[in-house]
Amino acid sequence: MTRAPASLIVALLAILLGGCSSSPVSSFYRLKPDANLTVLSTAVPLFVVVNPVTIPALVDRPQIVISLADNQVWPDEFQRWAEPLKGNIQRTIAADLAVLLGSEHVSVYASDSGGLPAWRVRVDIMQFDSVLSGMATVDAQWTIWSPGNAAPIVGHTVAREPVQGQAYDALVAAHDRALGLVSRDVAAAILKNLPASGSSAHN
Structure with a gap:
């Protein structure tokens, strides 16, 4: 069998490597707490645990899913997302609640309550819609369990935030703000249902 000349092999490798270098490079994004949030009321050292979040199967993937039309994505x-989206949303909501409640005891881990009764929050994302240069929409159903109270507090938030730019960074930032609106409703519900003495954090 005739061997290819070494010079030809080097040339082919150069072409292949050149082709690889011109391939699109992936970018990775993560959600973060909404920087515009402030404490809603007098800070109360509540223990709050944010349970695992559920998200639609459509967006439960590494790629950012863009809505192009009513029936096309x-x-x-x-x-791409830098980490699994459901975990990123869970930690973002926990960080938002920490700011809104003025508490250092908001976590995604039950063990962080130190054995004290904790408020528990579950968020089910029904829709996580992304339109470049359009709107970021988060449709969330949430449930709160207060310490010693068997009756859960149930709520629903539909947050729509305009994407302030054409890049993916602007889209992700809009989702940060939309999740901040969800967190604000959850925090307001917790504060509304505090005992008058505010002692639920210590009982």
């Missing part, structure tokens, strides 16, 4: 192979 596009998972962008080169624009």
Whole structure:
């Protein structure tokens, strides 16, 4: 069998490597707490645990899923979440609640309550819609269990935030704000249902 000349092999490798270098490079994004949030009331050292979040199967993937039309979506192979979306949403809501409640005891881990009774929050994301240069929409149903109270507090928030730009960074920032609105409703419900003495954090 005739061997290819070494010079030809080097040339082919150069072409292949050149082609690889021109391939699109993936970008990775993560949600973060809404920087515009402030404490809603006098800070109360509540223990709050945010349970695992559920999200639609459509967006439960590494790619950021863009809505193109009513019945058409596009998972962008080169624009991705840096970590599983449901875990990122869970931690973002916990961080938002920590600011809104003025508490250092908001966590995604039950063990962080130190054995003291904790408020528990579950968020089910029904819709996580992304439109570039359009709107970020988060439709969330949430449930809160207060310490010593068997009756849960149930609520529903539909948050729509305009995407202030054409890039994916602007889209992700809009989702940060939308999740902040969900967290604000959850925090307000917790504060509304505090005992008059505010002693639920210590009982």
